[in-house]
Amino acid sequence: MALKRKSKQFKWHRKHLLGLRELSVEEITFILDTAKGFEQISTRSVKKAPTLRGKVVVNLFFEDSTRTRNSFALAASRLSADVIEFTKKTSSVSKGETLLDTARNLEAMGIDIVVIRHSAGGASKLLSRNIYACVINAGDGFCEHPTQGLLDVYTIRKIKGTLEGLKIAIVGDIAHSRVARSDMWAMTKLGAEVIFVGPPTLMPPQVDRLPVKVSYSLDEVIEKVDVINMLRIQFERLGGNPFPSIREYSHYFGLTVERMKRAKPDIMVMHPGPINRGLEMESEVADGRNSVILEQVTNGLAVRMAVLFLVNQAAAQEK
């Protein structure tokens, strides 16, 4: 195995991870490279390393989540940190406490890293400016979900080797999707071409200003793409009637066995979860040989360990 001494070592300096838009290609690549070293922790007999021993991570979730919250909790505990779970329903937020008061009170208990999910865009940024702890954005409004974007590109890079030159379709409810945005930033920065696919009613405003192509027909793009990321229809966020019926949406934008027959044989099928089976994707496709949906979940753990490690390192250097 060839070893090369790095003449100029990249330096990670961010103690917060708020979004991927602001990250450079080098920073994104560095996180992905770092995450590789964390994969093996989850496969060995002692699934724990002492790296964040004595650190406290707070999961501050103002919106429902299973995957992301559990993934962060598991990532933190695999690095030996203590984890405090905070959910809106069981906290003083239901008594009217503001976000900053909640966070400052938690901080007064001596916490090191806050993982926050909030329905308001920019919530993590606001928090990062007002507390000393590291802040990791686990989804803010329709803005960003950086660790999902990172785990998606990590999964693609692992299977395809590189994102350079790949065509990637992101299909469905783009308007309400922070995943679509974080994916778009990470994928385009790493050299892929991104196509947003969905009905005009589910496209974000001013989509023409984003570094993507837009298509209103899945049938037009299905044959061309190397990767397809199917988003969940977010019924809880939909206002008005963006499409006439679920059946009609599924007919035009669902990933069916029939459509898959026209796709490239090695197309990667992704989904950030949770899946509405039979709506955006047929079960046979979700469980089929092109699906990497469960690999995404596994890789998410390594990526989140890497992010927790890196922000904590940046904070340690700052002292």
Next chain:
Amino acid sequence: MNVILDSGQIEQVLKDLTGRILSENPAEMDIAVIGIRSRGEVIAQRLSGRLSQKLGKDVPCGTLDITLYRDDLNSPHGNAQPLVRTTEIGFNIDDKIIILVDDVLYTGRSARAAMDALIDLGRPKAIRLAVLVDRVGRELPIQADYAGCKTDVEPGKLVQVNLVESDGKDEVVIE
């Protein structure tokens, strides 16, 4: 810059280390070699090659990344940017005699981290430490079982091990 081992001497040291490892660990024992990234990795590969040849059987070789086990991760005076890399050990370490390999033994802190990392991977029968250079200045009660050469260098200096695989030539220098 002062050369303390040239390529011929490194060759001789590796030959001696191989001989001593074989004389103290009977052939019927299950031996494996694990190198600490990154110079230890190269030396481990060479040692495992020599041991395999002498024993006429494959002596497995792996690589250990100890970054997650370092004791200076939360220290502002620590290494500016520890780089996490992969641990690649493609065999079960349980009940094996593990020859843990590094280029230089100095404070003993890397060896401590490596032992903790190994124990999280399984329960070896024994861990023995083999190094190319044993430098005075231990901060922990750790000693090498097999050391190539001993040297007493003033604290501010660097003992740099260069190897063909990673640096283009074999030599140990004091900078």
